Amino acid sequence: MAEKNYYDILGVKKDASDADIKKKYRKLVRQYHPDVSDDPDADNKIAEINNAYETLRDKDKRSEYDAMLDNPFAGQAGAGGFGGFGGQSTGAQGGFRWEDIKDQFGDGEAFGGGGFRFDDIFSAFGRGARGSAGQSAGGPSGFDQFGGGFGQDSKGQDQHAEISVDLASVYSGDDYSIKLNVPVRQPNGSVGYENKTLKIKIPKGITDGKQIRLAGQGAAGIGGGKNGDLFLKVTITAADNIRLEGANVYQTVNITPWEAALGEKINVTTPAGKLGVTIPSNSKSGSNLRLKGKGIPAKQAGDLYLTLNIVNPEVTTDEAKQAYEQLKQAFAHTSISR
Known part of the structure; x- marks a missing residue:
């Protein structure tokens, strides 16, 4: 054939x-x-x-x-x-x-x-x-x-x-x-x-x-x-907490409840180096902070997005338990949609 x-x-x-x-x-x-x-x-x-x-x-x-x-x-x-x-x-x-x-x-x-x-x-x-x-x-x-x-x-x-x-x-x-x-x-x-x-x-x-x-x-x-x-x-x-979309970089960053609520400046190690970042007050988990031009430095540089993840400290001492009790009382009238 x-x-x-x-x-x-x-x-x-x-x-x-x-x-x-x-x-x-x-x-x-x-x-x-x-x-x-x-x-x-x-x-x-x-x-x-x-x-x-x-x-x-x-x-x-x-x-x-x-x-x-x-x-x-x-x-x-x-x-x-x-x-x-x-x-x-x-x-x-x-x-x-x-x-x-x-x-x-x-x-x-x-x-x-x-x-x-x-x-x-x-x-x-x-x-x-x-x-x-x-x-x-x-x-x-x-x-x-x-x-x-x-x-x-x-x-x-x-x-x-x-x-x-x-x-x-x-x-x-x-x-x-x-x-x-x-x-x-x-x-x-x-x-x-x-x-x-x-x-x-x-x-x-x-x-x-x-x-x-x-x-x-x-x-x-x-x-x-x-x-x-x-x-x-x-x-x-890249590390597990980083994902890429073209030249844009998304990095998950853990923060404490008080940093999210009060708004504080923190230092974050990123692919672009160690950066000082101000957390806006009343930030929520999953929100993104955009750092323009800090993504992959391509011909048209990408942006770096820091995805906030609020981490609650574990209760391992009586003092920690008391602090949470005080927090509960301070926000007793807070209504949360579930």
């Missing part, structure tokens, strides 16, 4: 819009990400998905691919698939043996059946071997079936990983070191993998979910082409 074409791999129609293709691609990447998928063939599937998307996302490559699907016998030198090229022994890029090409393309049906021009066969190896995206800059996944699409683009595949950074680093900017298994080009032209420590500068003010681009740290190129890039998605970690 002929292998699925790129549209089949992504599960879209041939006339699908760029937006639909991108949406379906992202869905499939989340489904088959090697870190979350239980599918034993997740690495190969994600590589196949990436390969299809690399072609269909590019207007020129997609047009060329569509033309090949519409006329798979164009330029055929002999009937029956690759029959007209039986005497060839090496390829135009990287010295592939004819047997290697035949193994990759089977009976000439890798693009939906039929034969190809000899140039088309070798242009399909445009990017060579690479790891699959989202693999924590992962390990080898084998030679991609179509190597990255059509034409002579020899740039290596971009790769994606995640990095966790603490909130304090986001406020100040910081240096991190991470260890990755990165692709490297061997002297014989093949792709190998080695452990590598990369030093990363965490940009001051970066927000949760944003990416850091490391040029040239992705998969190795082929034929002298540039390496792909490595994109690190930033996940910000």
